[in-house]
Amino acid sequence: MGGTEHVLTERVGATLILTLNRPEAKNAFSPAMLVGLYDGWLAADDDDGIRSVVLTGAGGVFCAGMDLKALAGDGMADDTHRDRMKADPDLHWKALLRHHRPRKPVIAAVEGPCVAGGTEILQGTDIRVAGESATFGLFEVRRGLFPLGGSTVRLQRQIPRTHALEMLLTGRPYSAHEAERIGLIGHVVPDGGARARALEIAEQINACGPLAIEAVKASVYESAELTETDGLAHELAHGWPVFGTDDAKEGAKAFAEKRPPVYRRA
Incomplete structure (x- = not known):
């Protein structure tokens, strides 16, 4: 099923689980993670035995966004992933679900921080479950940056515009319960229970045509x-x-x- 050192892949019945696996860096995106994500989306698209996908993170963290040093190649022992990204300049946008929409339903299982690029890839998923201590937010403006993962377009289409603009323009964190209240996520569960709840939803989907x-x-x-x-x-x-x-x-x-x-x- 593939995967890389920063993306673990697992098959549970007809569900493919993609786990962001860089907890020491709060699962910040790296070339290995982006390549692993993109390969995971392609695997789900190409395998008719896969009927749903769960996206989650290791170590009680979902994703803290982009790791600029890793993307620049600093400290990477293996240039294979960087070469893949050079060969396909659009690969990172596909991995982040900005320029690719999997044909199978994607369920996000969020624990801990899901901020910046984490909140951006979240908007490319279909159904969202979070542990009650999870946090969300688009912090880019606080760093003088722009959220290029699609948030200025998608967020206002997924939640009321006033909430979208507040999230985009203040760069403040949101609790899981507030994220549920404004419609960014659909379920809040006890901490540690997001993956199990996501798999329950996946099983309901998998039982359908x-x-x-x-x-x-x-x-x-x-x-x-x-x-x-x-x-x-x-x-x-x-x-x-x-x-x-x-x-x-x-x-x-x-x-x-x-x-x-x-x-x-x-």
């Missing part, structure tokens, strides 16, 4: 900025073909026979 799941996700994102009329036409284009699949027939048959469906992506 995979073709239907992927069509629903695509329709939601692709119609988000369309007019209602255009969006409804787009929905038909994604949804109507699902009804002609063997999986749709299996779903109805399983319901009638009072048994769990067996979906085959057909």
Whole structure:
């Protein structure tokens, strides 16, 4: 399943778990982490046996954002990751879900700090769970920087604009409960329980028809900025073909026979 020294990969049933694994640096992004993330997204896209992805962090930390020294190559023993990034100048944006949207649902399981680039990659995920001591925020303006991971575009589309602007312009930290209140995350659980809750949600997704799941996700994102009329036409284009699949027939048959469906992506 791949991975790098800074991204651990694990398979639990039909769920791929990507774990940011640089806790000594609060899981700050490094070339090895970005390459590992991008390879993980591609693996999920390419493997029909994977129906969902959980993104989490090691050591009770989600991600503290970008590590500028690591990205410059300081102290790296292996230049392989840097060479990958040079060969694909867009790789870091794809890894951070700015220029890539996985076709499978992505669930974030957040513990501890999820700030700066951590809050930015969070906005590329679909469902978000956090431990009650998790913290969020876009700190870039406090350092005279700009949040280039997509936040000035995405955040106002995901939470009310007044909250988006406050987060972007103050650079202050947000607690998990405040992040839930403004709609940035969907669930707050006891500390240490985010991964387990994310896997529970993943299992619910995995039990559904995979073709239907992927069509629903695509329709939601692709119609988000369309007019209602255009969006409804787009929905038909994604949804109507699902009804002609063997999986749709299996779903109805399983319901009638009072048994769990067996979906085959057909």
